[in-house]
Amino acid sequence: MSELKGSQTEKDLKEAFAGESQANRKYLAFAKKAEQEGYVQVAKLFRAVAEAETIHAHAHLRILRGVGSTEDNLKAALSGEAEEFTQMYPRMIRAAQDGGFSAALRSFSFANEVEKVHHDLFEGALNSLGNQDTADYYVCQVCGHTRAGKTEEACPVCGALPETYLKVD
Ligand SMILES: [Fe+2]
């Protein structure tokens, strides 16, 4: 077997992983819309195909050796989050400000703030890996702010009411 690293197939796997991942999220958004419009069967179809796209994405990622031990994965995740709030989003925020794209600016700014929280959550998990502490995680449905434990306070990032948080198992 030839070396995957540096090959066209490695590039293709990355492209296919990105495409399938995006199709998954897009179809879930389409399913929500179909649900709102009363097309229950179409919503189901979008969710089923979204699930299949996840299987494709994960298969591509496995071949890319993109999944390591949980310790390695936490390290990869926290450095990915750090890259987003130190490089990617600051650059995008500046361009959106310069261009006067207020909706994009708001979306980037929310994500940027929340990536810092994600980074810290991953770092905490890495530092306490193996501890048996339990907590439920809650996600703000407006901005994605993520917290351990239920709260009665508004979202610190977007100001949404505590009821907008959904528990994620
Ligand atoms: Fe994040």
Ligand SMILES: [Fe+2]
């Ligand atoms: Fe929020």
